[in-house]
Amino acid sequence: MKLKRIVQTVAAIVQNSYIPAIFAGGIYQGFLKRACTPILNCWGCPLAWYSCPMGALQHFIGLRLIPFYIAGLFGAVGMTIGRMTCGWICPFGFFQDLLYKVKSFKMRLPGLFSYFKYVVLVGVAGIVVYVTAEPWFCKLCPDGSLIAGIPLVLFDKTGDLRALVGWHYYMKISVLIAVVVFSISIKRFFCRTFCPIGAIYSIFNRFSLFKLEVNDEKCIKCESCQTKCPMHVPIYRSASNIDCIRCLDCVKVCPTNAIKHKIR
C-alpha cells in the first residue's frame, strides 16, 4: 500500500475513534472537542474527537464575533503547508478518492468550477450565516450527513432524534447521494467545487513554506502528472495551482523527475 493511503487511513481512525459512543450513544463532549482539526470532519460524528473548523467558524459568524481562533489555525496551517492537509488527512477526501477508484465512466470538470468554492465560502458559509444566524453550510454538508447524520439517526437508542427526521434530513441525504454520484465520475468533485476549507487553504497555496517546483528543462510535458493527480491539476503548467493538495503523487509518477518538493 502507498504511504499516502496508510496516512489517510490512520488519520481517519485517529480523528474518529471515540469508541464509548458505540455502546453508550451520544457524542464525545470532552476536553479535546475544544480543539479543531485542520480539515473537514463533522463534530457531530459520534466517534469524532475534535471539532470541525468550518462548524466553529459558522458558529462565530452566527454569533457575530470575529473568529480569531479559526483564522489563526487556518493561517498557521496554510502558511506552512498550504493545502497539504486535504491530500493527506482529510477523511472525506479519502472517501472521494476511494469512490473514484470505481471503474466506471469518468468525466472531466471544466476549470471554471474550481472557483465556485469561493462562492460557497463567502455566500453559504458567510453572508447567509451572518444574516440568519444558522450554520447553513453544516445543514447541507455531505460529510456531516455521512459521518454524523446517518449513524446518529440509524443507531439512535432513545428515539428522540428519529422523531426529528423531516424535510431537512431528506435534503441532506439527497445532497450526499448527488455528491457520491459525481465523485464516482469526477475526481474529488466536492473538494474541487464546494469545499470552503479547501477554498481558504487554496489562497495560501502560493505563499506557503512547503511547495512544489517544476524544472521546465526536464519536463517533457507528458501530462502524466495531471492524469495521476487526484485533483486533475496541470502541475507542469502551474506548480502552485489553487487546487494542488500536495499529495506528492506527481513527484513519484514523473518519468523524468522534473517535479521536486522543497521548503522555501
Next chain:
Amino acid sequence: MPSNTRYGKAALISAFVVGGGQIYSRRIWSGIVLAGLFYGSIALMVIIWTGINQAFWGLLAAWILFWVYNILDAYKGFRYQKPPCEKACPAGIAPWIYINLICNNSEEKYPFIPFFGTLEHICPAPCESECTRRGIDAAVAIKYLKRCVSMEEPGRAANARREKIAIIGAGPCGLSAAHYLGRKGYNVTVYEREEKPGGVLAILIPRFRLPDAMLDAEIKATLGPNVELKCDVEIGKDLKFEELLENYDAVLVAIGAWRATALGIPGEKIALSGFDVLRKIKNGERFDLGTVGVIGGGNTAIDAARSLRRQGNDVKIFYRRRIMDMPAEKEDRIEAQEEGIEIVPLTTPVEMKKGITVMTRTECTEGRKGGVEIVRDSEFEVKLDAVVITAGQWPESNFMKDHVTTDRHGRILTKNGRTSQPKIYAAGDAVLGSATVAHAVGQGLSVAEELDRRLRKVPGFWHRMVRREFLPGVRQISMHTDKKIEIPHRAVEERVKDFNEVELKAPNEELKKEACRCLTCPIKYNP
C-alpha cells in the same frame, strides 16, 4: 473486458437492476459498489421513513441521477484518460492498444479503420513526436509497428436507410466517409474525376513509398455494401453541382487540394509543375532532364525529387527556409539525402531563363510561422536544365462558390464539418489546405459521424453521451530497456534504380521487442 457488442444489453440490465449491467460486462466490483450505494441509500430511507414532505422530490431527483448515471456507465464502459499518442493522432487511432495487443500475443483484433495500412507507409507520425518514451531515450516506432497488427474485417452493414448521400472525391477522406456511411445503411454515391479511385494516393504518392498492391487492397476494403463508385465524372463539368443538391439528401465535399500556387516570378512558365511530374512518372513516363532543381520543401517536393532521381537525373532541392523548418517528413528527407539529393536551404528563385535560374539568398530565423526576408544583392545563377515547382496547394472550390463560403485560398469554411448551407458538408484537404492522409481519414470519419447524427436528428449532447469506446483487454507489459530498433532499409545503390519499396520488414521478434518498449501510459497513470 467486454467487447463492443455487449454494451447495449448491459445498459438494459442496468436499467432494471442498478449495477447489474456492470457485473454482466465483467466489471464486478463497480457493479457491487454501485448497487450497494444505491440500494443502501434506499434501505436507509426505508428504515427512517417519516412520510413524504417537500424535500422528498429532491431525494427522488438524486436517485434518478444515480440511475441515469448507472445506465450511461453500463452503456459506455470504463473510460480511460487518453495517453499522448492517442491524443496526437489526427485519424483517431489508439496506438497504445495495438502495441499492447502485439506485446501480449493477444488474439483480439484491432477494430477496422480505413487506410490503416496506408498510414503505416505515409504518415508524419505525430504520435511518435508526442510519445512519453522520448523523454527517456527515443520514441517507440509506433508507425512501423502497424505492420504486425491484425485488424478486424469491417463489420456488417446496418439496416438500409432511405437517405441518399453524394460524396465528391474518392480520395482518402471521401472513401473513409463513404465507408462509415455505407456501414450505417445510407445509399452513398462517390463521384471521382479521375479514372480510378484513391485521390492523392493513386495519383501522386510514388510507388516506392506506397506499393500498388497495398493501395488496391485498402480501397477494396473501404468500398463495402451500399457504396457506389462513379469514376470519370467531374462535378461542375460533367454534372452540375445543383443537380447533386436536388437529388441527394446531403452532399459531402471532399475534393482535396489540387490547385498549385504560382510563385509569381518572371519566366515561370518554362518550369514544370510537381503534380504533373509525379502523375506522369506514376503513369510510366520517363523524364531524362539532366540537372533538375526542385523548388519547395513539402512532401511533394521530396517525392518529386526522389522520383526524378530514380530515373537517373541529378536533383537539387531549393527551399527558402532552413532545413529544420521543412514541412516534409524528416525520415523521407534523410532518405532523400542518402540517395544523393542535395538540399539547398535559404534560397529562392527570382527569375527563370532557359538553362539558367537566378537565385537569391534569404534569411529566416522564426521557423515556418515567421516570414522570409530576401538578402539584398545576393543573386547568383545556377545552371539547371529543368525546374520543378512545388509550392503549396489549395482547393479548387470555384464550382460551388455560390453555395458555400470560402476563404481567400479557396478553403471551405466549416464548423464540425457543416458549411454555411445545411445540406452541404465538407472535409479533408478542401477544408484544411494541404494536410496529411491521417488528417483526411480522421476528418472523413468525424464528419461522416456528424452527418449521420444530423440526418437522424439526434441532439449533439445526447450523441456525445452515448458514444461508445473500444477497450480491449489491455495488460501491463514488462518494459524493455533496449534502444529503438533500426528500421531496415534497402541499400542506397540498389534503391535509386527502381521504384520498389524502400523500407524492409524486420523479423517478428524484433518488432515484438520494440512494442514492449511502450510505457503503457494509460495503465500507469490512471488511478
